Amino acid sequence: MAIEIEKEFKNLLTKEEYTHLLANYEKQLTHHVTQINSYFDFQDMLKNHKCALRIRMIEDCDYGEVTLKIPKSLVEVIEINERFLPEQLQVWIDKKELPLPKSIQEALQKEGIPLTTAYMIANLKTIRKEGHLNDDTLLVLDHSFYNNTEDFELEMEVKDLSNGEKLFKKILDEHSIIPRKTASKIKRALTY
Incomplete structure (x- = not known):
């Protein structure tokens, strides 16, 4: 089991903005993967607590993960990951x-969610291109497919929120990208 605090900034992109960023950050975006995310809940218990539960399978990888996400702020999320x-x-x-792994059951109980089993509610496929801008910053460009639609997203995972926010805003400004409120992938997959 791994527990980490994910600190990230997100912005939905138009196809043109996505293509532009791909070209501009081609040298940095050296890691390419295809992910299949399957999302789970039970009677909206996780949704009502703003939590998310997923199985992530990565193409050509010898393991996958069950992940529980528990938000702590708009840009910080506790992630509990179990490999299978x-x-x-x-x-x-x-x-x-x-059937929820024990570590995830225990984390949910601490949040007041007595859940032992969850059921699939959505699927989403993402083609991800990522790379480090520096030791503290991972730049991610996602092209996601769900419910007969697709979208494009810029994510930036950071170690330091203050410096990360400045760099994220700088990237948006330099490339004339409008800041957009960006819902999580599970919310987007459930909306359409």
């Missing part, structure tokens, strides 16, 4: 039912 073999994760995806 892809074959086991695929069984749960096919059944559309996820």
